[in-house]
Amino acid sequence: MKGDAFTVGSIILLIALVGVFVFYPIISMFAGSFQDFDGSFNPDGFIRNIQDPAIWSLDCVIGGARCGVAWRTLFLAVMTASASTLLGLAFALVATRTGFPAKKGLRLLTVLPIITPPFVIGLALTMMLGRSGLVTGWIEALTGIELGRWLYGLTGIWIAQVLSFTPISFLVLIGVVEGVSPSMEEASQTLRAGRWRTFRKVSLPLMAPGLANAFLIGFIESMADFGNPLVLGGSHGVLSTEIFFAVVGAQTDPSRAAVLAIILLTFTLSAFMLQRVWLAGRNFATVTGKGDSGKHAALPGPLVALLYAIVVPWIIFTLAVYGMIIFGGFVTTWGLDHTLTLEHYARGFSVEWREGALAWTGVAWDSFWTTMEIALIAAPLTAAVGLLTAYLIVRQNFFGRNAFEFALMMSFAIPGTVIGISYIMAFNLPPIEMTGTALILIACFVFRNMPVGVRGGVAAMSQLDKSLDEASITLGAGSPRTIRRVILPLLRPAIMAALVYSFVRAITSISAVIFLVSAKYNMATAYIVGLVENGEYGIAIAYSSVLILVMITVIGGFQLLVGERRLRRENAVSRPAAKKRAQSSLEAKA
Amino acid sequence: MMTRENRRLDLTFGLGLAAICLLPWYRVEGGFFALEWVAEMAGEPDLYPGLLQLFLGRFWLLIAFALFAAAIATRFTMPAGTARGARLALIGAIGVGFMALQGLAITFWGWAWGIGDALFGPLDPGQPAFGAGAVILSLGFLAFIAYGLAERGA
Numbered sequence: 001m002k003g004d005a006f007t008v009g010s011i012i013l014l015i016a017l018v019g020v021f022v023f024y025p026i027i028s029m030f031a032g033s034f035q036d037f038d039g040s041f042n043p044d045g046f047i048r049n050i051q052d053p054a055i056w057s058l059d060c061v062i063g064g065a066r067c068g069v070a071w072r073t074l075f076l077a078v079m080t081a082s083a084s085t086l087l088g089l090a091f092a093l094v095a096t097r098t099g100f101p102a103k104k105g106l107r108l109l110t111v112l113p114i115i116t117p118p119f120v121i122g123l124a125l126t127m128m129l130g131r132s133g134l135v136t137g138w139i140e141a142l143t144g145i146e147l148g149r150w151l152y153g154l155t156g157i158w159i160a161q162v163l164s165f166t167p168i169s170f171l172v173l174i175g176v177v178e179g180v181s182p183s184m185e186e187a188s189q190t191l192r193a194g195r196w197r198t199f200r201k202v203s204l205p206l207m208a209p210g211l212a213n214a215f216l217i218g219f220i221e222s223m224a225d226f227g228n229p230l231v232l233g234g235s236h237g238v239l240s241t242e243i244f245f246a247v248v249g250a251q252t253d254p255s256r257a258a259v260l261a262i263i264l265l266t267f268t269l270s271a272f273m274l275q276r277v278w279l280a281g282r283n284f285a286t287v288t289g290k291g292d293s294g295k296h297a298a299l300p301g302p303l304v305a306l307l308y309a310i311v312v313p314w315i316i317f318t319l320a321v322y323g324m325i326i327f328g329g330f331v332t333t334w335g336l337d338h339t340l341t342l343e344h345y346a347r348g349f350s351v352e353w354r355e356g357a358l359a360w361t362g363v364a365w366d367s368f369w370t371t372m373e374i375a376l377i378a379a380p381l382t383a384a385v386g387l388l389t390a391y392l393i394v395r396q397n398f399f400g401r402n403a404f405e406f407a408l409m410m411s412f413a414i415p416g417t418v419i420g421i422s423y424i425m426a427f428n429l430p431p432i433e434m435t436g437t438a439l440i441l442i443a444c445f446v447f448r449n450m451p452v453g454v455r456g457g458v459a460a461m462s463q464l465d466k467s468l469d470e471a472s473i474t475l476g477a478g479s480p481r482t483i484r485r486v487i488l489p490l491l492r493p494a495i496m497a498a499l500v501y502s503f504v505r506a507i508t509s510i511s512a513v514i515f516l517v518s519a520k521y522n523m524a525t526a527y528i529v530g531l532v533e534n535g536e537y538g539i540a541i542a543y544s545s546v547l548i549l550v551m552i553t554v555i556g557g558f559q560l561l562v563g564e565r566r567l568r569r570e571n572a573v574s575r576p577a578a579k580k581r582a583q584s585s586l587e588a589k590a
Numbered sequence: 591m592m593t594r595e596n597r598r599l600d601l602t603f604g605l606g607l608a609a610i611c612l613l614p615w616y617r618v619e620g621g622f623f624a625l626e627w628v629a630e631m632a633g634e635p636d637l638y639p640g641l642l643q644l645f646l647g648r649f650w651l652l653i654a655f656a657l658f659a660a661a662i663a664t665r666f667t668m669p670a671g672t673a674r675g676a677r678l679a680l681i682g683a684i685g686v687g688f689m690a691l692q693g694l695a696i697t698f699w700g701w702a703w704g705i706g707d708a709l710f711g712p713l714d715p716g717q718p719a720f721g722a723g724a725v726i727l728s729l730g731f732l733a734f735i736a737y738g739l740a741e742r743g744a
Binding site: 430 | 598617693694704718719720724732736740
């Protein structure tokens with residue numbers, strides 16, 4: 001498309017935006033670590049912090065008390081990623097290869113982490129297993145052993161993270177497990193390999209890329225997780241919470257925060273690169289054109305028993321944790337007084353009729369409406385920027401396209417805490433000053449959630465035949481018109497998905513947001529964390545359950561809308577052939 | 591002759607002139623969208639548009655305005671085509687680069703980096719953060735790059 005101002009303009013605008021809102025903050029953070037308070041060059045802070053034994057010490061290997069925070073975080077991330085990948089695999093196998101009775105219910109599980117604010121799991125765990133937790137009480141009453149504070153520290157964070165991220169790895173792995181071609185397994189069995197050998201030598205190796213992907217996501221999510229360590233960490237912080245306390249704590253040390261953020265970023269980006277290198281040049285093609293029976297080989301009996309033994313207790317555990325979230329909002333004081341009450345909801349969300357007007361008297365309304373407002377502004381922007389980028393990547397060929405795509409995907413591996421700290425370092429001073437405004441929150445959400453919109457858009461757009469837009473352009477429409485009249489209508493499901501995802505993420509995210517909120521623009525999650533720090537667990541849990549309810553409503557509404565679209569198409573009688581074909585391929589995906 | 595190339599350029603010129611002459615150049619404390627600056631603009635030097643900021647000692651902005659004027663001159667002196675496109679894209683790129691550089695180099699208290707003091711001597715006054723005028727003019731320079739490249743046939 002030579003000489004198309006819209007395309008060139010979009011590319012340049014996107015590059016400028018990504019430069020200002022992704023790269024400029026990161027570079028400022030690097031620069032900030034080498035600066036004094038007055039901005040002059042001074043590497044002392046960097047050198048002092050990068051050598052700090054509190055970060056790098058390996059004492060625990062040689063029998064000392066504890067290792068440095070960097071190693072602890074790395075260890076935690078590896079443990080979380082391994083456990084959630086294995087559990088996710090167990091769930092995926094149960095959901096696809098066994099006669100488990102409640103498979104539909106299992107799939108519902110995948111929605112949970114999307115709608116749960118990240119620290120809520122940690123909160124519910126404290127209520128079950130903490131010092132005055134419900135289960136702790138039972139065990140102590142039964143055995144008489146004082147359990148104490150075992151939950152607070154890496155163990156507790158690990159349990160909370162595995163609970164939070166297992167559904168994500170389940171979501172990643174279920175497609176991979178389903179995708180393994182039955183014909184390979186059949187071939188193996190025809191050659192007289194047993195079920196066990198078939199599983200071990202054929203099925204499992206074919207799932208390797210999925211396992212690597214699930215591991216990477218678990219690793220990055222664990223590194224980036226801020227809410228659970230904050231609630232459960234106690235004195236055993238991880239990198240993301242240490243960064244936070246280096247900024248807001250008693251000894252404010254921006255250079256230390258920047259150094260810690262750089263270490264965290266190095267870990268996640270290395271994992272990201274390693275995975276790309278490892279997957280490049282390998283072939284795991286399992287979906288072929290050849291016909292097969294469509295029936296997967298049955299799993300060996302003992303393995304099924306093992307899977308059930310893992311999955312069923314874990315489901316019960318997860319349900320108990322979520323039950324705790326609902327239940328916790330209705331009791332007076334957790335662990336002391338379990339009489340049922342609506343007091344927490346009343347304090348948070350009371351409404352009064354005053355002088356002929358509705359007065360929002362509850363303490364939570366202020367942050368609730370701000371959150372809704374900002375999420376509603378950010379969601380369409382995220383979807384627009386994400387889909388425009390996807391369009392440029394899939395449909396246009398321009399210089400540096402691969403680098404552009406890679407830079408965008410890389411921003412996926414930047415932990416929220418790093419984004420938060422880099423945003424305050426970059427946007428607190430001229431030339432661009434945005435701290436304390438709603439704008440910085442919106443920018444943060446748009447550029448943090450954009451990669452997901454891009455991925456969704458790329459996937460959906462690759463399914464649309466290129467001849468559609470070529471036909472439109474041949475007939476004289478410019479590219480803005482082609483996008484509006486041809487591509488956008490066919491992308492409706494992808495648009496809706498991007499909208500809902502960015503809306504929900506704007507409500508639930510905490511790690512970056514906690515640095516960026518101000519008295520005027522407080523967000524729900526930051527407010528809840530404040531409540532937790534003050535020990536007001538009842539109202540914090542009540543607020544969280546309201547948020548979960550709101551998001552279930554939003555996702556339900558979204559599914560209704562998508563359903564409507566499908567209905568209308570079935571009623572249609574005649575349509576141009578090309579459009580029909582593209583839509584049916586879309587339908588096949590949906 | 592009024593072609594599509596010229597029309598979109600003229601539109602950008604209009605927006606850029608408004609950004610230079612009418613909108614507050616620097617950041618408005620109470621928030622731009624509160625629109626309180628409309629009433630207070632006349633009495634408050636901090637809210638002056640870019641053109642008046644020149645007379646408050648912020649002479650370096652003249653370079654940005656000169657680049658903008660060069661773009662206008664290019665539009666009216668050269669025929670639409672490859673050569674004009676290349677010239678416009680170049681002006682746009684220099685403009686964006688200069689806006690970013692002056693923004694980073696000159697802060698509230700003068701030069702941000704010691705090298706500025708060493709080369710040009712101390713600077714007074716400095717400047718606050720970008721406001722509506724500065725942001726829109728920067729976007730205008732980006733538009734020059736895009737339209738220039740499009741005219742060149744990128």
